[in-house]
Amino acid sequence: MGNARTLTKLVAATLGMFGFGFALVPFYYKICEVTGINSGDEQSLARNTQVDASRWVTLEFDANTNTALPWQFKPLQRSLRVHPGQLVQVEYEVTNSSNRAVVGQAVPSYGPARAAAYFKKIECFCFTPQTLAAGERRRMPVLFVLDPAMDREVHTVTLSYTFFDTGAKAQAAERREAAPHG
Amino acid sequence: MSDAAHAPDAHGHPAPPGGIMRWLTTTNHKDIGSLYLWFALIMLFAAGSMALLIRAELFQPGLQLVRPDFFNQLTTMHGLIMIFGVIMPAFTGFANWQVPLMLGAPDMAFPRMNNWSFWLLPVAAILLMSSFLLPGGAVAGGWTMYPPLFIQGGVSYDLTILAVHIMGLSSIMGSINIITTILNMRAPGIALMKMPLFVWTWLITAYLLIATMPVLAGAVTMLLADRNFGTHFFNAAGGGDPVMFQHIFWFFGHPEVYILILPAFGIVSQIIPTFSRKPLFGYASMVYATASIAILSFTVWAHHMFAVGMPVAAQLFFMLSTMLIAVPTGVKVFNWVATMWKGSLTFETPMLFAIAFVCLFTIGGFSGLVLAVAPVDIQLQDTYYVVAHFHYVLVSGALFSIFAGIYFWLPKWTGHMYDETLGKWHFWLSVVGMNIVFFPMHFLGLAGMPRRIPDYALQFTDFNQIATVGAFVFGFSQLVFLAVVLKAIKGGAKAPARVWEGAEGLEWTVPSPAPYHTFETVPAVK
Numbered sequence: 001m002g003n004a005r006t007l008t009k010l011v012a013a014t015l016g017m018f019g020f021g022f023a024l025v026p027f028y029y030k031i032c033e034v035t036g037i038n039s040g041d042e043q044s045l046a047r048n049t050q051v052d053a054s055r056w057v058t059l060e061f062d063a064n065t066n067t068a069l070p071w072q073f074k075p076l077q078r079s080l081r082v083h084p085g086q087l088v089q090v091e092y093e094v095t096n097s098s099n100r101a102v103v104g105q106a107v108p109s110y111g112p113a114r115a116a117a118y119f120k121k122i123e124c125f126c127f128t129p130q131t132l133a134a135g136e137r138r139r140m141p142v143l144f145v146l147d148p149a150m151d152r153e154v155h156t157v158t159l160s161y162t163f164f165d166t167g168a169k170a171q172a173a174e175r176r177e178a179a180p181h182g
Numbered sequence: 183m184s185d186a187a188h189a190p191d192a193h194g195h196p197a198p199p200g201g202i203m204r205w206l207t208t209t210n211h212k213d214i215g216s217l218y219l220w221f222a223l224i225m226l227f228a229a230g231s232m233a234l235l236i237r238a239e240l241f242q243p244g245l246q247l248v249r250p251d252f253f254n255q256l257t258t259m260h261g262l263i264m265i266f267g268v269i270m271p272a273f274t275g276f277a278n279w280q281v282p283l284m285l286g287a288p289d290m291a292f293p294r295m296n297n298w299s300f301w302l303l304p305v306a307a308i309l310l311m312s313s314f315l316l317p318g319g320a321v322a323g324g325w326t327m328y329p330p331l332f333i334q335g336g337v338s339y340d341l342t343i344l345a346v347h348i349m350g351l352s353s354i355m356g357s358i359n360i361i362t363t364i365l366n367m368r369a370p371g372i373a374l375m376k377m378p379l380f381v382w383t384w385l386i387t388a389y390l391l392i393a394t395m396p397v398l399a400g401a402v403t404m405l406l407a408d409r410n411f412g413t414h415f416f417n418a419a420g421g422g423d424p425v426m427f428q429h430i431f432w433f434f435g436h437p438e439v440y441i442l443i444l445p446a447f448g449i450v451s452q453i454i455p456t457f458s459r460k461p462l463f464g465y466a467s468m469v470y471a472t473a474s475i476a477i478l479s480f481t482v483w484a485h486h487m488f489a490v491g492m493p494v495a496a497q498l499f500f501m502l503s504t505m506l507i508a509v510p511t512g513v514k515v516f517n518w519v520a521t522m523w524k525g526s527l528t529f530e531t532p533m534l535f536a537i538a539f540v541c542l543f544t545i546g547g548f549s550g551l552v553l554a555v556a557p558v559d560i561q562l563q564d565t566y567y568v569v570a571h572f573h574y575v576l577v578s579g580a581l582f583s584i585f586a587g588i589y590f591w592l593p594k595w596t597g598h599m600y601d602e603t604l605g606k607w608h609f610w611l612s613v614v615g616m617n618i619v620f621f622p623m624h625f626l627g628l629a630g631m632p633r634r635i636p637d638y639a640l641q642f643t644d645f646n647q648i649a650t651v652g653a654f655v656f657g658f659s660q661l662v663f664l665a666v667v668l669k670a671i672k673g674g675a676k677a678p679a680r681v682w683e684g685a686e687g688l689e690w691t692v693p694s695p696a697p698y699h700t701f702e703t704v705p706a707v708k
Contacts, residue, residue: 003291006362014354014396021400021430025415028426037493 096132103167118150209293218275225267253636254322261325286369291362313338357388371707383448432483446583457533458525471510531605535586546574567627597695598674611659618652
């Protein structure tokens with residue numbers, strides 16, 4: 001009688017531990033997920049080996065417009081800390097505050113100037129002229145990589161854009177073409 | 183079978199049937215204990231022969247005797263059989279014989295289940311051994327059954343998984359029986375803290391078995407499902423994780439190594455006081471040390487996996503918790519030495535084996551501490567240093583305690599004194615042979631010789647040749663042991679009820695040989 005009760009308890013414990021063995025499977029994955037233990041190998045698979053994680057570079061963003069251009073132009077972030085080799089995307093915002101459509105194009109400059117060769121832009125609004133309708137506001141991305149080959153002494157790079165009114169020049173060119181040459 | 187065979191004996195029990203049916207149908211704890219011990223001895227010779235074949239191949243660099251694939255089958259089967267077929271059944275055999283005798287119980291709690299527990303074992307052994315004859319041969323993926331090898335192998339892998347299921351079932355049933363007997367069937371007056379230490383260690387071991395064997399059963403069931411039913415628990419190609427198998431396996435596997443050694447602690451704790459003619463030093467601390475080893479054994483499993491990769495914090499945790507186990511183990515070794523301190527020592531064969539156990543098991547314990555250090559382990563894992571370590575704890579630990587126990591209780595079981603001269607020959611050949619085999623393996627491992635490989639670089643030759651010579655001395659000296667046992671069964675000096683001068687406990691109050699039925703009236707315990 002006492003033995004039967006002990007037997008019942010021990011059989012229940014055995015079955016419970018058999019179930020526990022299977023419960024270890026979701027438990028294992030949950031622990032890996034919560035602690036991030038097992039994601040280590042995923043990161044190593046996906047990691048860009050071109051990134052130089054041993055140093056940081058501070059990027060500063062600056063935006064200007066030529067006085068002839070009636071636009072407000074500003075970066076959406078003032079500065080960023082990145083590793084050389086890391087793919088970085090930043091955004092600028094430009095607003096045409098005049099009541100007519102205007103064509104402008106941005107020209108970048110770099111400080112220090114020797115960083116320019118290592119500033120590899122993949123996508124930039126400065127590659128093409130931008131036409132903004134009257135009162136239009138637009139966000140424009142820049143996608144770039146800072147070449148890890150850049151001097152280790154360079155700790156800060158400033159990217160500065162200036163928008164110029166290319167519309168007037170283009171109109172002048174059109175006028176010249178339209179003019180009769182005899 | 184004649185009518186006389188069925189005639190009731192003096193106590194009104196029907197006499198057991200004669201011949202093979204006696205053994206097939208027996209529910210008597212002494213019969214079943216003997217069956218377990220004989221099974222373990224046969225398996226010892228089977229797995230020992232495999233070890234000798236391994237050592238013969240390793241006598242010289244290059245391949246001489248066996249193909250590499252067969253070599254891997256030998257190492258795998260040697261490990262599986264020695265653990266599940268020799269050490270565990272032998273300890274269960276001791277428990278069957280001694281637990282009822284030590285507690286004043288007439289038999290085990292569930293005699294018919296006891297019969298099942300034993301007779302499952304030969305079935306498992308046949309499944310395991312017959313796989314040598316199948317296409318592709320026996321399992322060759324290592325006794326730890328790691329995927330992906332264990333998912334990829336042939337049909338013998340399925341047979342082995344089923345054999346592990348059956349052996350697990352057998353030891354779970356045995357454990358349920360032992361726990362119930364210990365908790366419910368003690369003679370009045372035997373409080374838990376008055377039980378002989380052998381009974382205590384088996385109580386704790388049985389709980390460990392119930393907690394971990396089902397987990398192993400679950401793990402191998404998942405292997406079986408991955409192999410046959412298209413699941414992907416461990417199959418990386420299907421999104422499974424082979425490392426998860428190692429975690430589940432070692433959750434079983436580390437408590438398992440204490441399952442293999444705690445009953446040895448119990449046997450030695452019976453023998454040393456007897457031949458020191460002093461009570462065991464620090465009985466209560468022995469009980470608590472055993473329990474804390476058992477509890478700690480659940481927190482250290484990943485020290486088997488340092489090289490698999492885990493965060494530094496986890497390595498530190500498993501490294502430190504592993505080292506913590508040295509504390510209760512040290513308490514035990516201290517207590518054994520303190521028991522002998524200023525005792526009236528005599529050195530009969532059981533005592534010799536027990537003292538060798540204390541010395542050599544401690545060496546194995548220390549090399550275990552070395553391996554517990556994660557950075558050292560990453561250097562030494564899968565080398566012969568590991569092989570040396572676990573053979574010091576399992577051969578000079580578990581196996582020597584089994585020899586000690588057999589010599590200690592053989593006169594009680596057979597009614598005859600064993601041949602002391604032959605016993606001493608067996609002891610000295612074993613202890614010298616064992617050290618010649620396994621001590622040089624420390625040096626081989628430190629020098630970087632990998633385990634489980636049939637060939638090796640030339641500079642390892644000398645130590646390998648020494649080890650092989652020792653292996654053959656050690657292996658063949660077990661024939662002396664067989665001779666001692668057979669001789670004691672056939673005859674010899676009549677053993678008294680109290681076989682040893684310093685022996686204490688209920689088992690020494692019954693005549694030698696112990697009658698077929700004992701303690702049918704509850705004994706009086708002061």
